[in-house]
Amino acid sequence: MAPGRATDAREVDEKHLPSNGPISKVPIWKKVLSVEGKRRGLILVILAFGSIWAFSDDAKHRYGAVKRASRVLYALVQCVRDYRYTLKSKGQDGDDWHVVLKACHKRCAERTLGVLKQNGSIFIKLGQHLSSMNYLLPEEWTTTFIPLQDHCPVSSYESISAMVLKDTGSPLDEHFDQFTKTPIGAASLAQVHLATMKGTGQKVAVKVQHPALEEWVPLDLFLTRTTFSIVKFFFPEYNLKWLSNEMESSLPQELDFALEGRNALRTKEYFAKIHNSPLVVPDVVWGMKRILVMENVFGHRTDDLGYLDSNGIDRDEVSAALAHIFNEMIFGDTPLHCDPHGGNIAIRKNDKRRKPNFDIILYDHGLYRNIPKQLRRDYAKLWLAVIDADENGMRKYAYDVARITDDEFPLFASAITGRDYMTATKSVVSTRSEQEKEEISGALGEGMLQEVILLCTSLDDEYHC
Structure with missing residues (x-):
């Protein structure tokens, strides 16, 4: 394990994420053993420790991995028991059964939220994704997970500096004249710092991956896949294994910032050929697997109606421009950007053009699909x-x-x-x-x-x- 890795994981998982209540002094593995009797608990613990051994390379890592897996298993067992008991009571409470079911949804969602916050890493991203699935999941689940959209991990400046040195072979001050210690934004997989390029003075945005992800992603993907498999076993009508399959497919792409740089360049070149397109993709300065340096292009959120109105930007034109951009990706001859949420799209006034009088800025090019x-x-x-x-x-x-x-x-x-x-x-x-x-x-x-x-x-x- 690389020096400082345990510190990074602790900073991301505990320091910067809100607690879900007081921490029990009872060891988690003892709770697991007591949930459904000694036999079932023992089986779960054996599964946990067996999986941990496969993903571990030293004692400290194994200890942290056991904690992560035990949290997931304990919450999973509690939720399965809760749902099975509630579903068995259907018909016994008359018209109040739907109220009972909603309460069960809420309890299980809050238990799960606590685990996602404590484990951090890709569990935050999973929770953010689930919070937007109101077309599939009960409201109690999606609304409970909404706070995860604003509670992303922040890695320390020291851990970022160490990662840059490890990945590039040179310290930060050999790449940048200035590098802000506090990120201007953080997400579940990365954070962004403002910087000034060494020698040229160019203002750039530096996207850096959370160092702790390298340690936990393989295990966390395994835990996610196992969790959805168990849910499917007990509740076949809620088969969400496709979601874990999607994460296993997409995460390697999203964690490869060199690939993101190539995606950005390809999209920029494609839309440059379209007359009067308002799409702006920031230039890529250089990139590696965990570090991406891009032109710093600032914009406002597309739902900032005050900014639109004060700058004479027509809302209908913005909607039409967004539709044209993504229709071009869907029906044209270029890969499709698959993560176009509000945080990845911005707008700015463009006085050099009458129609449209704005630019649409597209960030985060980590996840694309090539459509036949x-x-x-x-x-x-x-x-x-x-x-x-x-x-x-x-x-x-x-x-x-x-x-x-x-x-x-x-x-x-x-x-x-x-x-x-x-x-x-x-x-x-x-x-x-x-x-x-x-x-x-x-x-x-x-x-x-x-x-x-x-x-x-x-x-x-x-x-x-």
Whole structure:
């Protein structure tokens, strides 16, 4: 284990993440043993220690790994017990059962939140992702995880300096005349510092990976995969293994900043050929696997309405520009940026151009997908069929795009349009009525949610982004 690694992990996992309450003095492994009886507890602990041994190379690491795995296993056992008990009580509490189920959702979500905060690393990213899945998960889960969006780890300046020296062979002051000790932003995988290039004086943004990730990512991916497998075993209707599969596929890309630099350059070159495109991709100065130096380009959030209005930027034009940019990525001949959340898109006034009078800045190019040309064409034809209310065409291209069968099609049509099946196939452009809203809401409560999850699970990995 590299010098300082244990310190980095402690800083990221405990110091900078809020606690989920007082820490019990009872060792976690003893809690695990007492949850479902000695036999089941012993099996869980054996599984934990066996997996730890496979991912460990020294005593300190094994100790930290045991703590991480035990937290996950203990919370998992508690949640499984809680849900099994609650689901068995269905029909015993009459109309109050849904209230009981909601309370169970909330308890389990809060237990899980505590583990995600304590373990940090990719668990923060997982929680952030789950918080946005209100189309799949109960509200109690998604709302409980929302605080994770603002509680990202911050690695110390000393750990960043040591990582730069290790990766480049030179200290920070040989690369930069100035380097801010406090990051201007932090996310689950990295943080960004402002700096001035040595010699040229160029102002840059330096994206650096959290050093502790190198130690914990392999184990944490294993724990995530194991957790979703156990959830699937006890609750087959909630099969979220596709989510852990997606993380295992996407994380290596997101953790390779040299690849991110190449993605950024490719996107910049592609949109430079499109006349009057407002898209701005910051220039890449240099990059390595855990360090990326880019041009410092500042902008405001696209939902900062005060900034838009005070600068005479039309909101409809901004929406249209964003649609054009991502439609070009979906239907054109360039890879698709798969992480376009609010923190990765910014806007700034551009007085040199009348229409549009703004630039759209796109950050974080770590996660892209190369979409086959035939899939792009079939997907375009699917949406043309939706707009034309051509049900036969919709069925054909739903199968071509995602292998959706005739039996699955009604659910698929509702899922991609947010409309009930009859409206989705007859007049998707019509205004949504209050009755339709109530029917969709009722369907979600009556099992449509589980059906959508099963549908997502059945899709090939190539359709997830």
